[in-house]
Amino acid sequence: MKAAVTTFPGSNCDRDLAVALEQAGARVVRVWHKDNSLPAGTDLVAVPGGFSFGDYLRCGAIAAQSPIAGALRAHAQRGGHVLGICNGFQVLTELGLLPGALMRNTGLTFLCRPAVLTVATADSDFTAGYAKGQRITIPVAHHDGNYQITADGLAQLRDQDRIAFTYLPGLNGSVADIAGVLSENRRVLGMMPHPERAADPALGGTDGAALFRAVVGAAVNA
Numbered sequence: 001m002k003a004a005v006t007t008f009p010g011s012n013c014d015r016d017l018a019v020a021l022e023q024a025g026a027r028v029v030r031v032w033h034k035d036n037s038l039p040a041g042t043d044l045v046a047v048p049g050g051f052s053f054g055d056y057l058r059c060g061a062i063a064a065q066s067p068i069a070g071a072l073r074a075h076a077q078r079g080g081h082v083l084g085i086c087n088g089f090q091v092l093t094e095l096g097l098l099p100g101a102l103m104r105n106t107g108l109t110f111l112c113r114p115a116v117l118t119v120a121t122a123d124s125d126f127t128a129g130y131a132k133g134q135r136i137t138i139p140v141a142h143h144d145g146n147y148q149i150t151a152d153g154l155a156q157l158r159d160q161d162r163i164a165f166t167y168l169p170g171l172n173g174s175v176a177d178i179a180g181v182l183s184e185n186r187r188v189l190g191m192m193p194h195p196e197r198a199a200d201p202a203l204g205g206t207d208g209a210a211l212f213r214a215v216v217g218a219a220v221n222a
C-alpha cells in the first residue's frame with residue numbers, strides 16, 4: 001500500500017505522519033507542494049499539520065492553490081483515500097473536499113495538549129478500528145480548530161453519519177464539538193487532533209495507531 005505525504009512550506013508534522021504510516025505498514029513517498037502529480041499507484045494521500053505558507057490569508061488557503069493540490073483533488077474525485085490532519089484538514093476544507101471551515105479558537109489561544117475524543121462513527125476506512133462511542137486521547141495543537149458549518153450542513157453531516165470524532169464539550173468552540181468529518185463517499189477524513197502524535201508508546205500514547213492501521217489496511221487499490 002502506497003501513501004503519499006505532502007509537504008508545504010511550514011509543514012511540521014510531515015515526517016511524524018510518514019513514520020506513523022510506515023509503522024502501520026504503508027510504503028511512504030514524500031511529495032512536494034510544487035509537484036503537479038502523485039506517484040503512480042498512490043492509494044492514500046496524507047496532508048500533515050503545520051503552518052503552510054505561514055497561515056497567511058487563512059490557514060490552508062494558499063496550500064489549496066499549490067500544484068500538488070490539483071492532483072490531490074483529482075485523487076479524491078477518483079474515489080481515492082485522503083487524510084488531512086490539522087493544517088491538512090484546513091487545506092481540505094479550503095479545497096472544497098470537505099464541508100465547513102476552521103475558525104479561530106473561541107478562547108483566542110493556541111491549544112496544545114492531549115484531548116479526549118469520542119469516536120462518533122466506526123463506519124469508515126479510517127475509524128473502523130475503533131468502536132462507536134469509544135473514548136480515545138489524541139493531542140491537539142492549533143489556533144484555528146473551531147469547526148463551523150451551516151445548520152443545513154450540520155444536519156447533512158448528522159443524517160449521513162459523517163461526524164468522525166467529537167471533543168468533550170467546549171474545547172475550542174466547534175459546532176457540536178466536532179473534531180473530524182468525513183466526505184460523502186467516506187474516503188476523505190479531516191481531523192484537527194494529531195493521531196500521529198499518539199501512535200507509538202514512546203510518544204506517551206497509542207490511541208492514534210488504530211486509525212493508521214485501519215486505513216493502511218483498507219486503502220489498497222482504492
Ligand SMILES: NC(=O)CC[C@H](N)C(=O)O
Pocket residue numbers: 048049050051052055059085086087088141142143144145
Ligand atoms: N498543528 C497544526 O497543523 C496547526 C494548524 C494551524 N497552523 C493552526 O494553528 O490552526
